[in-house]
Amino acid sequence: MKRQEILDGLRQSPKVDVCVIGGGINGISVFRELSLQGLNVLLVEKHDYCSGASSALSRMVHGGLRYLENGEFKLVQESLVERDRLLRNAPHYVAPLPTTVPVFDIFSGLGNGIVRFLGLSRRPSRRGAVAIKAGLSIYDFLTRKRALMPRHQFRGRRTTLAKWPALNPDIKSSATYFDAWVSHPERVGIELLQDGLSAKFGAMALNYAELRRTEDGQYRVEDQIGGASVTVEPALIVNATGGWIDIANQTLLSPEARPSPLMGGTKGSHLIIDNADLRDALADHMIYYENEDGRICILFPYLGKVLVGSTDIRVDDPETVRCEADERDYILQSLAFVLPDIAIRPEQIVFQFSGVRPLPASTDSFTGRIPRDHFCTVVEPTDGGPPVLCMIGGKWTTFRSFGELAADMALERLGRQRRITTTDRPIGGGQAFPTNAPVWLTQVAASKGLSIQRMAELFARYGTDAEAVAGFIAAGTDAVLPHAGYSVRELQFLIRGEAVEHLDDLLLRRTTLAVSGELTLDMMDAALDLLAQEKHWTLAHHARERDRFLTLLTERHGVDEDMLSARNEPRSTECDTTAKSG
Numbered sequence: 001m002k003r004q005e006i007l008d009g010l011r012q013s014p015k016v017d018v019c020v021i022g023g024g025i026n027g028i029s030v031f032r033e034l035s036l037q038g039l040n041v042l043l044v045e046k047h048d049y050c051s052g053a054s055s056a057l058s059r060m061v062h063g064g065l066r067y068l069e070n071g072e073f074k075l076v077q078e079s080l081v082e083r084d085r086l087l088r089n090a091p092h093y094v095a096p097l098p099t100t101v102p103v104f105d106i107f108s109g110l111g112n113g114i115v116r117f118l119g120l121s122r123r124p125s126r127r128g129a130v131a132i133k134a135g136l137s138i139y140d141f142l143t144r145k146r147a148l149m150p151r152h153q154f155r156g157r158r159t160t161l162a163k164w165p166a167l168n169p170d171i172k173s174s175a176t177y178f179d180a181w182v183s184h185p186e187r188v189g190i191e192l193l194q195d196g197l198s199a200k201f202g203a204m205a206l207n208y209a210e211l212r213r214t215e216d217g218q219y220r221v222e223d224q225i226g227g228a229s230v231t232v233e234p235a236l237i238v239n240a241t242g243g244w245i246d247i248a249n250q251t252l253l254s255p256e257a258r259p260s261p262l263m264g265g266t267k268g269s270h271l272i273i274d275n276a277d278l279r280d281a282l283a284d285h286m287i288y289y290e291n292e293d294g295r296i297c298i299l300f301p302y303l304g305k306v307l308v309g310s311t312d313i314r315v316d317d318p319e320t321v322r323c324e325a326d327e328r329d330y331i332l333q334s335l336a337f338v339l340p341d342i343a344i345r346p347e348q349i350v351f352q353f354s355g356v357r358p359l360p361a362s363t364d365s366f367t368g369r370i371p372r373d374h375f376c377t378v379v380e381p382t383d384g385g386p387p388v389l390c391m392i393g394g395k396w397t398t399f400r401s402f403g404e405l406a407a408d409m410a411l412e413r414l415g416r417q418r419r420i421t422t423t424d425r426p427i428g429g430g431q432a433f434p435t436n437a438p439v440w441l442t443q444v445a446a447s448k449g450l451s452i453q454r455m456a457e458l459f460a461r462y463g464t465d466a467e468a469v470a471g472f473i474a475a476g477t478d479a480v481l482p483h484a485g486y487s488v489r490e491l492q493f494l495i496r497g498e499a500v501e502h503l504d505d506l507l508l509r510r511t512t513l514a515v516s517g518e519l520t521l522d523m524m525d526a527a528l529d530l531l532a533q534e535k536h537w538t539l540a541h542h543a544r545e546r547d548r549f550l551t552l553l554t555e556r557h558g559v560d561e562d563m564l565s566a567r568n569e570p571r572s573t574e575c576d577t578t579a580k581s582g
Contacts, residue, residue, distance in 0.1 A: 003499075006204045007223060010230045016042045016202075018410055019219070019234035019386075021211050021248055023047075024054040026358075026394050027240030028189050029403025031205065032196035034410060036420045040202030042232065043193075044211045044221055046244075048505045050189035052318070053242050055509060056355020057396045058270060058298055058309055061086055061094050061180040063142070064395070065288075066296050067372055068135050075373045077142050079397045083180050084146050086397070090427040092463025093188055096149050097181040097300065099286040100164070102338060103129045103173045127290060129154070129173055136177050149178035166281035166339050176285070181300065184461070185396065186509040190498055191428025191465070208501050211237075212251055217383055225501055236410055239390045243318035243356035249379070249388065257382045262392055264370065265356040269323035270309030271331055272351040274517050278306050278335075278342050291334040299335065303516040305350065308335055315356055322556050323352040350517030352558040360393050374402045376409050387413065429463020440464075448474040457485050461511075469493050481530075482522035483568065484513060488530060495534045503528050503549040514557065521564035524549070 020031045023045025031043040045051075063080035064072070086094040105128035127135075136152040143149075153176055160174040161167060167174075182188065197203050208224040211232070219237075222229045241248045243265040249258055279301055286300030299308040311327045332344055362370040374394035378387050389409060394402045400422060411418055426433070434440035437459065445455035448470040458466035473489040480487055494500060494510045504514075506527055513519040528549070532542045553559040 003206065003223070003225065006206060007221075007226075007228050007230055009204070010042070010221065010232055014231050015233045015235075016040045016204075017234070017414060017416075018042070018236045018238060019044060019211060019232060020238045020240055021252070022240035022242060022244070023049040023189075023193075023205070023207055024052055024240065024242055025050060025185070025189050025192075025396055025399040026054075026242065026391055026402055026406075027238070028192045028196070029399045030238055030240060030391070030406040030410070031203070031403075032192050032199075033403045033407035033422060035196035035199040035203035036422065037407070037411060037416060037418055038200055038202075039414070039416065040200075041196070041204070042221075042234070043196075043205040044209050045205075045207045046210050046224075046241075048207050048502065048509060049193060049205075049499070050186040050509060051504075052244075053355035053358060054189055054396065055186050056268065056270070056353045057182075057185055058268070059181050059183070059185065059300075059302060059307055060097070060286075060298065061182050061397050063139060063179065063397075064372060065135055065139060065177075065179075068138055069131075070371070072371060072373060073138075075371075075398075076139075078401055079395065080139070080142050082398050082401050084143070084148050085400065085423060086182075086427075087148060087180055089425060090182075090188060090191075090430045090463075091433050092429040092459075093184050093427075094180050094182050096178050097286050098176060098284070099179050099288050099300075100174050100176045101132055101288050102160070102167055102171045103132060103175060104168075104171055104290075106130060106172060127294075129175075132175050136175055139177060152177035163283055164281065164285075164287075166277075166342055167287075168338055168340055179286075181286070181302075182396075183303065184512060187462075188427060190510065194428065195425075205499070207499050207505075210251075213253070213385075217254075217385055219385075234386050236413055237386050237388045238406060238410060239388050240406070242358035242394075243315075245358070245390055245392065247318075249390070252388055253379060253381065254383050254385075257379060259377075259379055259390075261361045262377070262390055263358060264361040265315055265318060265359055266370070267313045267315045267321050267354055267356055268310040269327045269331070269352065269354040270307055271323070271328065271349050272302065272353075272515060272517055273306045273308055273344055273348050274350045275306065275342065275344055275348045278339065278344070279304075281339055281342060282306065287338060289334075289338045291330075292337055295334075297331070297334045297338075299338075303512055305517055312357075318356040321354045321356055323354045323558065327354075328352070347563075349558065350563075351515050353515070353556070358392070358394055374398065374405070376406050378409070378413070389413070429465035432464050434464070444470060450474060458490075481526045483520040484518065484523045486511065486513070486523075491527060491530055492534065495531060500531065503531055503545055504552055506531060507549075514553070514559070518567075519559075519564060520567040521561065522568065524564060 017039040018034055018041045020027050020043045034041045061083050063076045067076050140151045155174045210222045212220055219232050220229050221232055239245055239248050245263045246261050288298055291297050308331055359370045375392050378389050391406050441455045444467050445452045450470055458469050462469055472493045478487045478489040498510055500506050508514045
């Protein structure tokens with residue numbers, strides 16, 4: 001359904017079973033769960049889908065090794081189960097990641113870990129080999145029945161430095177275990193959304209829209225794109241706005257019904273670095289290391305660059321988060337500690353991003369001790385309005401189980417039954433995933449008239465959904481876009497089918513051009529021209545959108561117009577423009 005069709009449909013039939021507020025990964029997950037059960041569900045997102053914390057994760061899909069010392073065994077077990085499900089259900093985006101922990105001591109941190117576990121200490125401390133061995137043994141024990149990946153192993157100092165010679169020579173040993181990573185987290189969100197929308201005609205979703213409570217107690221959806229406003233009558237509201245939960249409750253509930261603060265988020269910032277020596281030094285592993293102050297940091301190869309992070313800072317306003325200069329300095333200092341001989345020049349930081357972890361409200365002086373678990377609480381109205389179910393906490397890895405939990409609570413409130421489970425349901429391009437990818441690529445490329453290389457590009461971006469993208473490309477005349485492995489027809493497919501309303505939707509979330517550091521000024525302008533043509537924008541609207549996007553890139557991601565202009569070397573990647581009718 002198109003935007004105007006959704007708004008017209010709500011005017012004609014304003015009653016919905018559930019209105020989900022927040023189109024991040026958790027909101028989309030509960031939307032999908034409820035849609036699959038046959039409910040009439042409306043999802044409303046203030047900005048774009050997965051544009052907040054769901055686009056600012058560390059790209060790790062993991063159990064949470066460090067949560068063990070907080071005693072969060074249930075969360076770690078649940079996270080490991082969900083990690084393994086994602087490896088099966090979204091193999092086009094989620095893959096195993098060998099992870100190596102440099103060890104600088106033997107017994108350090110053992111006593112401190114015990115007192116932290118008992119709640120007697122709040123400060124981080126260095127973890128020695130014995131403490132790390134204990135944690136990894138628990139990890140292996142929790143995954144013993146599935147055994148999808150190898151068990152952990154230790155290496156001595158000499159063997160470690162032989163494999164990673166750039167590591168700090170003060171190390172005593174290293175430990176390697178396996179977790180996973182996600183290449184396109186925002187696209188996982190889009191595919192979950194599409195799965196929910198395909199389930200039933202009564203499933204509707206709007207980005208760039210807000211649900212507001214009027215003075216007379218009614219609820220209205222305000223469309224930020226066209227300016228329309230329509231009344232809705234939900235039987236239940238799910239507040240899945242993450243770091244914005246308390247802010248959203250201010251607009252959803254009467255003053256006397258508003259609970260005390262539920263959220264106490266912290267900011268995590270990351271850098272994307274283009275440095276060949278750094279990338280090569282990792283030997284295709286993630287390095288999961290402690291900075292000198294005991295805080296956990298990560299770095300791993302990501303889309304041809306290196307992702308490094310992260311910080312953990314309390315924030316009050318989730319709207320304004322960005323990676324500040326002192327955070328960049330902290331991350332680079334931590335990097336210099338673990339890989340002391342690799343220098344990073346400022347221009348090699350090609351992208352940066354920040355997001356707010358949706359943690360429960362806490363007065364703990366050390367942010368690392370705030371629980372990472374998730375739960376739901378229902379706020380009852382005092383004026384006859386619908387109950388508001390608030391989704392508190394959560395981490396990206398557990399989005400499916402968190403959505404399932406919230407959906408089951410909603411179903412119970414509404415007196416409905418669950419009829420479908422998503423535990424083994426493939427996500428988007430993970431459906432019918434081939435066991436022999438080269439054969440699949442050869443067959444589809446031949447049927448669509450594209451080269452195998454171009455088909456492999458599409459497969460890496462969309463999994464088996466690449467067949468539909470290739471069919472669209474082949475149905476018309478295509479053209480290469482400047483400095484990118486994307487083409488006009490491919491971007492048209494995304495614009496027309498994935499609720500693209502702004503340039504950042506396309507370049508930051510539907511594609512990886514910006515986060516990978518590949519975006520050039522020519523590519524940006526070509527994509528903007530295409531989007532403006534598809535949306536029938538005026539020249540003035542076109543100019544405003546260009547300024548909007550450049551401002552966003554500069555203020556939130558540390559990329560200015562001069563940096564984009566400097567990236568003008570043509571890519572060697574082939575982009576097949578051969579068109580084939582029918």
